Amino acid sequence: MAEQRMDRARMIAWLQNYGVYVAVLALLVVNAIITPHFFSVANIQTQAVQVAPVVIVALGMALVIGTEGVDLSVGSSMALAAAVLPLYLGYGAGVAMTIAVGVGAVAGLINGALVALVGIQPILATLALLVGGRGLALVIADGQLKQIENPALLSLGAEDIAGIPILVAFALVLTLGVALLVKKTTFGRQLVAVGDNRVASQLAGLPVRRVLALVYVLSGVFAALAGVLATARLTASDPSSVGNLIELSAITSVVVGGTPLSGGRIRVVGTVMGALLMQLLRATLIKHDLPDSAGQMIQAAIIVLAVYLTRERAA
């Protein structure tokens, strides 16, 4: 019996680590068989471009979740970035983007200060900005959708380098960067330690508050960048709808990717795979004219399964 339990534990561990890869692979194989033109260059590019903003937001979310937190305000940070962007395009795309991303950093700093200094639970601290941030974005934009005509900015959403859309290149580079951050830097190690055992980290002299605050800043920056890129792709600044409910997709990607909500472990590539899995699922259903409601229910099942697996591992 003990042996059986060991086998079960090992199987769950394996599924938690590699389940998302298997699922993505399985979906690809199924589509190769049943969906015509699925592996056309155009379709692959479309799928990748659609998932890229979610991946970027989810990378920041993974860092936050690694500290046993959560950032609900990412969608509003995207909206804020989108709203600010057209105001400064007169100074050039570079300046406008920098300011937009800086706004995301400020939003993250507010979250981080509430969590790390005031000690408010992350879900509440970031809820405030989820609600207020989009409101502020609409005030800034005067409730208007604004067309973007700056060619440099538009090229980010439309062009590609050697067949890789720029949007996707951003996501790839950031994935690599976050993976290195987690694996190789003191900051990455500190944030995982803080997420795993905060008291021990404090006693080991780690700058717990600074780590917590910075993690939300990063999440805000990533979200703002996603907001800029989404705006470029839309060719319009639309603060009322950009990034709507993206916090849920991001959390789903992180959890399905095998990062436990209890912190102390961050799976960067797993997070990307989680986002990809959800994207492929939706695409498969759409291509076969199945209703979106079916997709939502399958997504729900996958989330429950992922949470169950991470819980079993912890127990």
Added chain:
Amino acid sequence: MSTGFDRTSEHEPIVDLVEVSKRFPGVRALDAVSVQLWPGEVHALVGENGAGKSTLIKVLTGAYRPDGGQLKYEGRAVTFANPMAAQAAGISTIYQEVNLIPRMSVAQNLFLGREPRTRFGLIDRARVRKEAAEQLAAYGITADVDSQLDSLGIGARQMIALARAASARARVVVMDEPTSSLEPREVQTLFDVIADLRARGTAVVYVSHRMDELYRICDRVTVLRDGRLVHTGKLAELDRTRLVALMLGRELSEERRHAHASATSSAAPRTTPALEARGLTHKRVLEDVSVTIPPGKVIGLGGLLGSGRSETAKAIAGALPIDAGGVWVAGAPVRTNSTAAALRAGICLLPEDRKGEGIVPNLSVRENIVLAAMSRLSRFGVISESRQNAIVETFIRRLRIKVSSPEQRVRELSGGNQQKVLLARWLCLNPKVLLLDEPTRGIDVGAKAEVSALIDELAQSGLGVLLISSELEELIAGSSEIFVLKEGRVVKHLAPGDVTEANLLAALAATPDEGLAHHG
């Protein structure tokens, strides 16, 4: 009611625990423990941390189900499905942390779950308020029954909890450290209530580490150690020193365990202390605690559970904020209330709660060892793999840490090896002072000896070491001097020549006044 009294006469216990056992993964929390609670007795339950007191209480109050043995209540074998069932049967508990509803009024709390009803089945508010006022008055508690519970002080809340338990027509009342947050006047009220309960034929289980209180109000005592019953009998027949010896598992003997004499005499007479802590004070926890640790020495910190041992170590390490006092390392003042400042000054704390405060379970052995030294091992925020690996390998070898690889997760290691990983975490910082809180708790015998030897070796290399242990043998064998704490004060300093079991036991058993007399 009258039949109830017949069933549990003077000749039959209210509660009869027969060889009750409870096991948790890796721990035998209770091992065939038999205890009887008689009507009208105040029964002291004593033991150090991990002795099994809490488990016993939880079995009694229905929170745990025993794996073996039997729980007889009023003559019949029973199984309580949950704490509510035990309460309904007449077993009330007052926990250390008051478990009442903070946002409800005093009166509502008193009658929670058993409110008197009107004819229409609604709560009879008038009666609730009237009876609540009567009950509080009867116990000499002056509190407005309409005030919200959390507007009262912790002591007053404790008294409300007490009134609630006592009024529930309980046959057994369990009190877990009831005086820990009470003022002296309230303690007197508590003792009056206990006397009243006793007169009514209720059995009171009284858990406390305050010897004075035990001897004042308890009739019988049960001593637990490592999950086993080591003694049960009349308290008056047991003197204090003997009781402490039973709790700590040591027989009285005069022999000295260790040849400290040589180490002591070889030390220079007047050196700057490696660490000096003066007047550490934290309200209700520490009062004017001063400890001096010379370099190259192991100084013991003794005391019973709740005496402030761990708190002293934490205060020195900056992890427990202090209201007054100061810390000096090698003569230089250290900013207090900051773990980072204490670490920079070279003070390292090995915490008592290894799992909760020490290891980072999901990180690897390598990552755990370099956790505190990380910033010193990196350049521009990037960790240098080669320097890190060199340190990790050195310490794995030097401390003989048994791991399959440095990449193994720390949670998979045995307790002894986890402790060595934590020691390595501090040693790679080149500390000046090590504060070791129960360094050998929960690790097996072989590893224990190894860790003890390691501590001696570290002291000989010039570190100042503060050793906290509830095992007398370890404390005496390991320390050249011992400071004895009681209720947050240093009550005795055993100088190098005085470190014997007899002296330590006497100091632990002494009333605070006696101890202070010796000290001052």
